Amino acid sequence: MMLRSICLFIAIFVSGFSGLAQIVTTTQAPGRQMPEQKVVLLRNARVIDGTGAAPREHVSLLLRDGKIEQIGGAEMVAPAGAQVRDLIGKTVLPGLISAHSHLGLIVDDAESSASGYTRENVTAQLKQYERYGVTAILSLGLNRDLVFVLRDEQQAGRLGGASIFTAGRGIGVPEGAPPLPAATDQIFRPASVKEARSDVDEMAAQRVDIIKIWVDKLHGNVPEMAPGIYKAVIDEAHKRHVRVAAHVYSLDDAKQLVADGVDVLAHSVRDQLVDDAFVRSMKQHNVWYVPTFTVDESAYIYAENPAFMKTPFFQQAAGPKLMAKFGVPGYAEKIKQDPQTAQHQKDFEIAQQNLKKLFDAGVRVGFGTDSGALPGRIPGFAEHHELVLMVRAGLSPLQAITAATGENAKLLHASDRGTIAVGERADLLVLDADPLVDIGNTQRIFAVYHDGHNIIDLPSRAK
Numbered sequence: 001m002m003l004r005s006i007c008l009f010i011a012i013f014v015s016g017f018s019g020l021a022q023i024v025t026t027t028q029a030p031g032r033q034m035p036e037q038k039v040v041l042l043r044n045a046r047v048i049d050g051t052g053a054a055p056r057e058h059v060s061l062l063l064r065d066g067k068i069e070q071i072g073g074a075e076m077v078a079p080a081g082a083q084v085r086d087l088i089g090k091t092v093l094p095g096l097i098s099a100h101s102h103l104g105l106i107v108d109d110a111e112s113s114a115s116g117y118t119r120e121n122v123t124a125q126l127k128q129y130e131r132y133g134v135t136a137i138l139s140l141g142l143n144r145d146l147v148f149v150l151r152d153e154q155q156a157g158r159l160g161g162a163s164i165f166t167a168g169r170g171i172g173v174p175e176g177a178p179p180l181p182a183a184t185d186q187i188f189r190p191a192s193v194k195e196a197r198s199d200v201d202e203m204a205a206q207r208v209d210i211i212k213i214w215v216d217k218l219h220g221n222v223p224e225m226a227p228g229i230y231k232a233v234i235d236e237a238h239k240r241h242v243r244v245a246a247h248v249y250s251l252d253d254a255k256q257l258v259a260d261g262v263d264v265l266a267h268s269v270r271d272q273l274v275d276d277a278f279v280r281s282m283k284q285h286n287v288w289y290v291p292t293f294t295v296d297e298s299a300y301i302y303a304e305n306p307a308f309m310k311t312p313f314f315q316q317a318a319g320p321k322l323m324a325k326f327g328v329p330g331y332a333e334k335i336k337q338d339p340q341t342a343q344h345q346k347d348f349e350i351a352q353q354n355l356k357k358l359f360d361a362g363v364r365v366g367f368g369t370d371s372g373a374l375p376g377r378i379p380g381f382a383e384h385h386e387l388v389l390m391v392r393a394g395l396s397p398l399q400a401i402t403a404a405t406g407e408n409a410k411l412l413h414a415s416d417r418g419t420i421a422v423g424e425r426a427d428l429l430v431l432d433a434d435p436l437v438d439i440g441n442t443q444r445i446f447a448v449y450h451d452g453h454n455i456i457d458l459p460s461r462a463k
């Protein structure tokens with residue numbers, strides 16, 4: 001206990017007084033993941049509170065027992081024994097939340113595998129999200145039942161990493177979507193309405209946060225989920241007070257799903273521009289829309305060797321094996337010649353226009369990336385990059401940040417997080433520069449607080 005306190009003090013001292021310093025990680029006693037709770041005063045920061053309100057200057061936050069206890073001005077007095085961290089010039093926002101990510105589908109950061117859903121691998125991915133300031137994720141299907149064990153351990157304070165929300169296994173199609181390698185205990189593929197209802201019941205009993213379905217014929221290559229199946233899934237889920245999120249691609253499927261009561265569209269509509277009837281229907285049914293631009297952009301962008309690939313922020317998230325894959329001679333040429341690349345580029349273009357139209361019309365927009373589903377959708381990095389892409393699509397930086405924080409907490413029905421308010425969990429992303437000036441500044445991470453603990457910082461920060 002004494003040793004831990006001293007190390008934590010050194011960590012704060014080092015990070016507080018030297019901009020280039022490596023951040024010392026606190027030592028932890030074996031068998032215990034979390035350091036002792038501390039009272040922390042974060043003083044004199046610019047605060048973006050996640051509600052969409054304009055930023056406030058010279059704000060101080062008092063954190064105690066994992067929660068925000070008090071919010072005040074620069075003059076706030078630290079209680080006896082509190083750690084004080086002066087954040088003048090820094091910007092604090094709520095920890096990011098991804099409402100569409102996956103766990104345990106990638107091994108060694110570089111390969112899809114049906115055997116990747118292990119405690120070790122999933123825990124490492126949760127920690128990567130957390131280091132990057134993504135303090136909660138919704139793992140939207142393809143989870144082994146291990147996910148419920150890990151969620152319980154987190155809630156008991158015995159396991160770190162981004163807070164898990166989960167759709168459990170989810171409901172796909174026999175011989176159809178999702179086309180990912182998955183073990184049989186990672187997904188249901190019901191052949192009948194009766195089976196589908198029983199799969200929903202099983203997941204509801206496991207207290208999933210949402211039910212996931214895949215409705216996509218993958219450009220005509222596979223059988224699609226029959227409307228009779230998804231109608232039954234939605235009906236059964238709603239009877240059990242669980243909502244339903246759909247993987248979707250086409251406008252026609254999206255329209256039918258919305259008419260049939262789906263709660264979340266977990267991807268952009270990408271086959272065509274949305275029309276006014278769809279916009280009206282989305283609003284009337286109060287359906288969430290999660291754009292996940294990363295899905296299409298990540299399929300080809302690395303072949304273009306963009307500047308961000310040279311940053312430690314990117315490279316540390318990608319890991320050496322994925323970086324090596326990008327560096328293989330002929331990689332760029334292979335991607336450029338892949339007939340799917342033009343399709344992804346077209347889909348991404350349509351997705352951007354659709355987001356702008358839906359957002360401006362007042363449709364509820366959430367935030368997700370599909371990170372972790374395929375190797376190029378890189379946990380932690382993808383979320384920061386998605387913010388950049390949302391701004392390119394026409395949202396303001398504040399609007400994009402609000403989608404990823406306060407709005408996403410509403411999407412998840414997680415009323416204890418997502419905004420900076422008294423009583424909320426102390427999940428905070430502290431930045432060296434203002435993201436409202438340049439959304440890319442969310443990547444200049446100074447510190448991450450999760451449940452009031454300082455998690456970070458990145459071993460060497462991109463400066």
Ligand SMILES: [Zn+2]
Binds near residue numbers: 100102140373
């Ligand atoms: Zn997904």
